[in-house]
Amino acid sequence: MTVMDRHILFKCPQTGMNVQHRLDDAPADRTHVPVPCPACTRLHLIDRSTGRLLGDRRS
Known part of the structure; x- marks a missing residue:
């Protein structure tokens, strides 16, 4: 089994x-x-699983 990496993009809630x-x-x-x-x-x-920040409620 090969482990794959994926890129995620999130918005820093501080900056x-x-x-x-x-x-x-x-x-x-x-x-x-x-x-x-x-x-x-x-x-x-x-x-x-989603790449979203904890608490992000976007649809």
């Missing part, structure tokens, strides 16, 4: 900047993973 990140598609025991944000230097929780 409003668009941030790219590489997220691996490996199976995990968590639905959200911490992602270091280069825009604000904080960690954001990203949903592994």
Whole structure:
């Protein structure tokens, strides 16, 4: 089995900047993973399946 990476794009809630990140598609025991944000230097929780920030309610 090959682990594939995919790029995600999210908007930093602190700065409003668009941030790219590489997220691996490996199976995990968590639905959200911490992602270091280069825009604000904080960690954001990203949903592994959708690539969205925790609490993002967009349709």
